[in-house]
Amino acid sequence: MELLHSRIIGEGRPLLILHGFLGMSDNWKTLGNLYAKNGFQVHLIDQRNHGKSFHSENFDYETLANDLKSYMANHNIPKANLIGHSMGGKTAMQFACSNPKLVEKLIVADIAPKYYPPHHSEIINGLVALNLETIASRSEADNALASHISNMGIRQFLLKNLYWVEKGKLGLRFNLPVLQYKMEEIGENISSTATFTGETLFLRGDKSEYILQNDFDTIKIHFPKATISTISNAGHWLHAENPKEFFSKTLDFLNR
Template identity: 60%
Template sequence: MSLLHSRILGEGQPLVILHGFLGMGDNWKTLANKFAADGFQVHLVDQRNHGRSFHASGFSYELMATDLLAYMDHHGLDKANLIGHSMGGKTVMEFAVNHPQRVLKLIVADIAPKSYPQHHQAILKGLGLLWDAQLDSRSQADELLATEVPDAGVRQFLLKNLYWKEKGLLGLRMNLPVLAENIEEVGKPLAADAHYTGPTLFLKGARSDYILPMDEILIKRHFPEAQVAEVSAAGHWLHAENPREFYQKVLNFL
């Protein structure tokens, strides 16, 4: 079985971090350095079809949870603290309900165990333009992406996927064709009968609508020991928009 790519920082109790859709582990590098300084061995993992991890035709939360299990087995992690943001949050939820004995504490960032409608159409269309283009500069990629994605902050996040395929030619690290083909998988809910009774923290952005007040009933149904807390002055990318408060809330929970 193919193994997920990761960057490992620090020594101590294992803390595995899973990024969101179209992201990569390196998005969390600044926070990871802080956790490492506080005595954790931080694993910044790229999920399948993202970052430097392997490309595969299969894409689902069941498969991504199995990837995480294989990763922990390979690195000798009997148990670990898990943080997952957005898509990564769905992955760690799936992992926890299927392998509760392998989880120390579970942190889910700005995602609920419910179904979400597909809402990445413009982003995927913009990335498709980059995929088909002959890109020789990041400014050219930004200009092209802006035709579909006007938000500069979102473009900056997406353009972190660029890398030099060869001299003078940029490419995208993610497996865009498979991600676009399987986009409906990203919004799928946790199974109705799924439960995890270990210590769990859900963090939601104060300006995000990914976790609504009514969702807390569903969260408690699946995760009866869950705490739900808010990160102020932050939207969906709460760990990047208010890293200090996000970090402190996570550290207090751990």
């Protein structure tokens, strides 16, 4: 049984944080340190096929939720608070619905319990086109990606995954060959009958279209105790775009 890679910081109440698609635990380092200073033992987790975790052909939300269950058992965590962003939010929702007794409170960042059609194709195409045999630096990789992805913030987010496999040879941390074929799975919904009756907070960016007004009823069906709140001046990467408000709202909810 392979275990997820994580970075654990702080002491106190367990708080597990799950990154989004093509992200990694490192994306949450700054916020993780803040939660750790406020009485939490923070687990920044790399989901399978991402970051420093293992690669596998199997990739769907039930599998990702089971990875989390094994992780908690291995770390002797009887119950935890969960934060999941985007794809990580879907994993967190699936996990909470399947294992309600293991979840203290659930925070879902900018994703709804619904199906999303694949919409990352230009990102995937840009990454597939990267020739890491000939690219010798991060700036060369950025230039190559720029012809596919104009948004510099997204390029920087993706390029955090670049690392030196060996001297002079760059590689990507995520498992691109599998993820490019699992685009349908990334958009998949949790089961139509799945429910979690514990305390839940949904956060959405005011400039994001991932959680719409007409998703509120669906959220309440799956998560009857859900509170839905909006982060100002933020798109889909709300925790990075307005970390101050994100931190304040989440800490308030966790301590309530």
